[in-house]
Amino acid sequence: MKGRKAVSTVVDIFMYLLLFIQMLYVFTGNNIHEFLGIGFFVCLIMHLIIKKKMLPSVFKFKGKSKARIIANIVTILLIVVSIILMISSMGVSRTIFSNFHYVCDADLHVYLATTVLTLSVLHGGIKWIMMSKEKKKVAVFVAVGFIGSITAGLALVPYLNRHFNEVQINFAEKIHGDAVKWKGSKPLVVYFTRLGNTDFEDNVDAVSGASLLLADGVLMGSNQLIANMIDDAIDCDVKAITITGDKYPSSYSSTVSVAGKELKKKTHPAIEPIDIKGYDSIILIYPLWWGTVPMPVASFLESCDFSEKDIYLIATQGSSGYGDSVDDIKEMAEGANIHKVMSIYCEDIPDVRERVGKWVKELNN
Ligand SMILES: Cc1cc2nc3c(=O)[nH]c(=O)nc-3n(C[C@H](O)[C@H](O)[C@H](O)COP(=O)(O)O)c2cc1C
Known part of the structure; x- marks a missing residue:
């Protein structure tokens, strides 16, 4: 059980880290971005496998507290947008999925990635708030992360197009x-x-x-x-x-x-x-x-x-x-x-x- 928790924590940390690094496309260049993108989706699948027992409860809303309902909605949105992001990644890929004959709008791909980042901050943040004794302090922290990721995402497209x-x-x-x-x-x-x-x-x-x-x-x-x-x-x-x-x-x-x-x-x-x-x-x-x-x-x-x-x-x-x-x-x-x-x-x-x-x-x- 302890080992499973450790693996789960490592996978989660990797996921957040990879998602953040993916936002630094201008510095990493395309190939690293594509390989790390695959790394992110592998971590996401591992995360879902580790949490598979909890998955059915995400779709249950009856008799749940408000916080739990919000957490469930965020989780469902995160799963859906991540799947769309995965498809869009293949659509914009130049190296790994270059034969995938669907091309996604590059800006849309960035906006989807930003949405996944923001929802991930909320997903982890809400859990953190629920588990924490100092709920208010943690909530402020999560709110800053939430606003930060939205702002970064909205600024990213014009920044990438600045040339x-x-x-x-x-x-x-x-x-x-x-x-x-x-x-x-x-x-x-x-x-x-x-x-x-x-x-x-x-x-x-x-x-x-x-x-x-x-x-x-x-x-x-x-x-x-x-x-x-x-x-x-x-x-x-x-x-x-x-x-x-x-x-x-x-x-x-x-x-x-x-x-x-x-x-x-x-x-x-x-x-x-x-x-x-x-x-x-x-x-x-x-x-x-x-x-x-x-x-x-x-x-x-x-x-x-x-x-x-x-x-x-x-x-x-x-x-x-x-x-x-x-x-x-x-x-x-x-x-x-x-x-x-x-x-x-x-x-x-x-x-x-x-x-x-x-x-x-x-x-x-
Ligand atoms: C359709 C398109 C694809 C691009 N792909 C790349 C790319 O793969 N790597 C890169 O470094 N720059 C890429 N760029 C940036 C261009 O190389 C850069 O805008 C160009 O060198 C400037 O010349 P221009 O003003 O004549 O377009 C791309 C630009 C466009 C319009």
Whole structure:
């Protein structure tokens, strides 16, 4: 009996800990998040098995005290929302359940996780209050935890989406720098960015006349900014990858869902043709989407013959380095020599002009 209680306590502590760590997605990155998520659900199942004898009483309300009724409702909600969260986790998974062909809205997944965290605080808290002699003190503690988890949850979605708010920078200031010589034949810079491929509403169209205000990546196309920096540094041609069919939605989370579906179904959207004949070197600039290249970039890579060509990769990302993009590109651009150049954290994009110039200088030395 004692051993069972100890196991139960350890499982419960792990569950709370894992749930909390899961909220730190921006720091853990995707893969750790997915593995720990499985850990959480394993603990949840163990918790239910350990408490299985008490489960039927959760669904009995007759003759129960008010506190017990509230505790039962919280427990039932917690079980239901946890199951929905589990399904949504598979829907947003990029690594472990990447073949699960259902994609959940990323924001909805965060809100569900927050609800599970808040209900868990209540679930454990109410029990604690019921067992404690100093009920008032414990109740204050639980109330603080409850408000804290709701607030954190509500703040988390805008925080995770913070890179997608408009940021104004001086375009000219950011792209101008030293000109550098490219030794071989003129390279072709190919980039993919949301601007031009997204159905933005008129009022968020980012280029605002002669002052050329640059908004953050989503609105202005930060990958386009890097292409412009390279164009300023060397003699090159620049082409954008542009889809010809339906554009991506203007909302970030909807774009994540659409892009996730495309990736899982291996849909390669139609794009305007890009002729790479006559170029020995291609500098490919792409944002990381779901840990790899956006599917329109895959369309580009599979539409051309890259044999013997050099492809220089510049990835931009919100945390994942190159993700799986390098391996995926190697598979798609058969016969090409692939070179990793740099992976840029999205907030650093406006300030990479010097880094870009330095790379070209070193390469051509
Ligand atoms: C659909 C979508 C999926 C994304 N997936 C990832 C990802 O898996 N890893 C990551 O670090 N960043 C991810 N991001 C963030 C982008 O890489 C980042 O916004 C981009 O580099 C900025 O360039 P842009 O302004 O041209 O979109 C994603 C962004 C979008 C829109």
